[in-house]
Amino acid sequence: MDPICSNDERTKEAMIRTGIFGASGYTGCELIKILSCHPRAEVTFATSETYTGGTLADLYPAAPALPLISAKEAPLERIDVAFCCLPHTASMPLVQKLRRADVPTIDLSADFRLDSAEAYQRWYRAEHTATELLPEAVYGLPELNRAAIRNAKLVANPGCYPTGVLLALAPILREGLLAEPRVIVDAKSGVSGAGRTPSFTTHFVEVNENLSPYNVGHTHRHISEMEQEAEKLAGEPIHVTFVPHLLPVSRGILSTIYVRTAKPLSAEEWVNLYRQAYAEESFVQVLAPGQLATLHHVNYTNRCAISLTPVEGTDTLILVSCIDNLVKGASGQAAQNMNLMLGLDERLGLE
């Protein structure tokens, strides 16, 4: 019995061999579940230093019984692509090793998302020790950066908050429709976003029947990504005021975004503009006027749902953007990036 997927129908074509580094966290596990059902990929090995010798099923009751090995023993020559699910700073030496071995790499940490070592130092308060790789690293948001990802050997998978926020803002930034170069993002995230390490913050009794803001204002590290990519889209610096809240759910991020716009459009016009912008996209769902995005639109999918509501009599537009933080916000997007890097249909394994 294969608890996740039968490979029977997948043997006709050569399978892509993947290696997962840091498999014991929530993103590692989710990625393995996705790849186990991918028609063209297989997991060749998965690493965990803490749980070396065990299997993924020891950690997650519904996961496949994949053996966990030490990264030191991982046979790099036997994989076609690597995923790094390590914490930031831990990722840098591993990615260096992978790139020296010429393994195409998708890094889910923050280590290669920022263009400059200075920005990294400023936001992450750690030295960047793999600056030689920064020029080749591509920010892996396929809807904004597809061509570069197709040619990339190192993809920096975006953070969960930036994914939902940037997809919501991109059309308006590209069109230059902001009345002022600042946006307010009021975001709410499920607890899996805080990782699997037990802490008082993630204790059931502290989260349940509660809602907690954290890193209020201009302090959360994901702001660095949002502002960097927003500036590229807008052609000018954009200031992001950001208030994340810890929500008593396991999965999902909902971002309520407040912007002032230069052009008074109706709800229908905004929806049309966004539907045109995302006409070719499989994973962006622009809701009809009057509908509002919720976590239930996106959980357990690779989709981003976006709703648009102009505030009558004002220049304010309210966007609501939802993603599943473990799928489009992490492992699903990583698989989407893999598909692009390897020339496959972007949607494989994600529908």
Add this chain to the structure above:
Amino acid sequence: MDPICSNDERTKEAMIRTGIFGASGYTGCELIKILSCHPRAEVTFATSETYTGGTLADLYPAAPALPLISAKEAPLERIDVAFCCLPHTASMPLVQKLRRADVPTIDLSADFRLDSAEAYQRWYRAEHTATELLPEAVYGLPELNRAAIRNAKLVANPGCYPTGVLLALAPILREGLLAEPRVIVDAKSGVSGAGRTPSFTTHFVEVNENLSPYNVGHTHRHISEMEQEAEKLAGEPIHVTFVPHLLPVSRGILSTIYVRTAKPLSAEEWVNLYRQAYAEESFVQVLAPGQLATLHHVNYTNRCAISLTPVEGTDTLILVSCIDNLVKGASGQAAQNMNLMLGLDERLGLE
């Protein structure tokens, strides 16, 4: 066995006799629990048209076995104060009857919160049929309106959202510290705020593991109260952009409020300003700089917790305001108003 409170120690002084109209909803039940433990009050009768003949314990397992009678049979001459927990528009004829009988009345509906019948018509899309009572109705937010409440015979208990928002904004509005006359309120409410009537919106499976915005922009009826009272405090019209979200918790409202301020104050200065403003208040808790208000600060209490975070390098101030929607947002505040109207210590039964 008295399931809630022993009255043994309460008999020394004459007890205040209360009548509860519309006892079967969440606010009615919460009010009865509060009054049952109040050292100076007792519930003389409770009405429910739907459940006439039953008891409150039939509806709520932990509630006292108080008989529910029809409002038609309620002996108005035997009570010292009435609480109306009926839906808006249903409250108007009952309050008229109570005031004709000269019963001091606290109305928990929206019917007497707005100063003008026109505003009521505009926001509630219903004719106001008790306009003769509007001049005497006092908006029952004790921290802002204590003197008037003390002398009132008809108190309009505020809405849940406006209570938390107005307490958070009052000091800044009074001091004229807004840089522009508009605020953004991103609010999140527990499901008891949606009432006890079963609907798809309150179905467990729809709410659980979800977050849903609703009435986005400038459409929620509570905006009328917020803008009316904010204007009184500020001396100029204030525009409130308001996005409420339905949160998968039973109780509590957290409002994240974004304002631009005319004066650059540090976190310490903001906290000092608010602590001075609320120095005499028992039910407003201004958190220390760096602390952030959460639902756990306030649930099952009559408190409003407020935190203040200026965004460095900008003129934006982020306030987080939390209340228990059933206590400070409804029934606790109603009891606080009763205490004031009857010359008691405002805190009785609420600590």
Add this chain to the structure above:
Amino acid sequence: MDPICSNDERTKEAMIRTGIFGASGYTGCELIKILSCHPRAEVTFATSETYTGGTLADLYPAAPALPLISAKEAPLERIDVAFCCLPHTASMPLVQKLRRADVPTIDLSADFRLDSAEAYQRWYRAEHTATELLPEAVYGLPELNRAAIRNAKLVANPGCYPTGVLLALAPILREGLLAEPRVIVDAKSGVSGAGRTPSFTTHFVEVNENLSPYNVGHTHRHISEMEQEAEKLAGEPIHVTFVPHLLPVSRGILSTIYVRTAKPLSAEEWVNLYRQAYAEESFVQVLAPGQLATLHHVNYTNRCAISLTPVEGTDTLILVSCIDNLVKGASGQAAQNMNLMLGLDERLGLE
């Protein structure tokens, strides 16, 4: 954009055309999600009387935008198999019509699960008006009844509670290992098992932070199925004491089962016995000694996880059995039955 599945790879072989009657409930929606990803099936039509003219996406934000038609207009000649997701008693006339049209049918209601009209009358307090179909109806628990299902034209899809309980008890009943012909089942179910119709029972505030037993003892209708099928397995009548509880989760059933056994086996021996019994099964997971089944083992899968713990020094064996009530307990099992009836690999679309 196809929000659920791309059919690109499914066109090589003729697709099985399915019709879903009663698509608006939780089981209907789950079934459509499963079939939409099934490599050999497609949904030809879906019916709903309440929502005729709308689409499934109007009801469920993540569902495909499938039009909902009236059952009266459903083109029976265009489908290869029908699924009835109607409530009990409503199913009977529809199944009669489908069988008259010679459409292979899987009925998810209770109408064809009991062998005798008398038992149906006794447990469901309604007359059975399609008794002519009872002889051909096959109880659709594939792990116990696979051969009959393969040849069936009418399959009665089992109830959610009986599925988990019978899979847990089957090996012990077949082997005659009970010391007395009675079992105690303490079951806990997520709220989707109570259906989508709003009621006080399913109101978020009533379910959340609560646990509620219901139909305690020998009264729940699913007992009729459990006892009927248990008797077939054991060759003698088995009495089931059954206490279901409503659990504050959306999905999943965990049944804790207490039996006294005729033979003192160790945990290892029990696990071996069960692993042998289910050696060929793809969807039964017998946990290792010392491991205990939880909802997280099975949710969003078609699996049943079973753990076995003998109580040292006694003849008591404690089984814990978990399923996802919407998948193995309803729609997943229905798809499994369809696969069997149509000669496909039983696992298609379910892994």
Add this chain to the structure above:
Amino acid sequence: MDPICSNDERTKEAMIRTGIFGASGYTGCELIKILSCHPRAEVTFATSETYTGGTLADLYPAAPALPLISAKEAPLERIDVAFCCLPHTASMPLVQKLRRADVPTIDLSADFRLDSAEAYQRWYRAEHTATELLPEAVYGLPELNRAAIRNAKLVANPGCYPTGVLLALAPILREGLLAEPRVIVDAKSGVSGAGRTPSFTTHFVEVNENLSPYNVGHTHRHISEMEQEAEKLAGEPIHVTFVPHLLPVSRGILSTIYVRTAKPLSAEEWVNLYRQAYAEESFVQVLAPGQLATLHHVNYTNRCAISLTPVEGTDTLILVSCIDNLVKGASGQAAQNMNLMLGLDERLGLE
């Protein structure tokens, strides 16, 4: 502002001075909240080794800002009664010290619940190092042991599971109504029962949308208490099969109990028998026939709600017993014991 209680009305009589050892856990915090509102008690000091120098409000947003001192510095001479909320084994030396100082003590750990050091060693796998105190320790379940508690200087506050189970079983055990000396207890507990220390077991993502059995069979330590006290009530050894489950709620324990009875009584007769047995009790609520106990009957109260359902045609009786694990299952019961030890009305501070 006193965030919990005004003491204004409590100064007429001398206040009982209490010391809380181990105040930082959930039971310590709950106890302090209860005592802070107790009309005749006050908290003189609270200790915590981990958080020495901080206040309780640092740990719990809604708790009073009580300073936390080291136990070494606690002025024993200034208190009238001590509460020990330390883990088992840590309690023994402290209780020895308190008793040497002649401070009446209520110990919330398991260290003095078992009558014999051998039993302690067997169940807790630790040596009992304060055996000299075992003879004077009284098992603090007031409804069963009130007279002894009134005269005790050392009360062992019962475990949370035993409290609900023993109250449910006591009448039937005392009357000798069991058909066989064994009972099955299927218990479900909220997460606060697992304590405040972060672990994978209490991680939100692991608990949420899950249900997990643990310590299945005859292994959970609380069985020792249940069997010890049940034997005293029944006059013969009673075997308890016990399966606890971790429930995704913060508070509350529901125990579903299966017994075979020697006498066939109707639901009404069982209820009458229990209501007579508990006629004088303030904190035991025997539900009417047909009603079923739920967590909502008892949460945030010191009550135990019990429902009784005989299974028609069998000798099986199903009891459902609910308590709030932090109140009647720990800190409320401790306050009840204090009231008894000090000659106060048992209900003070608990209603």
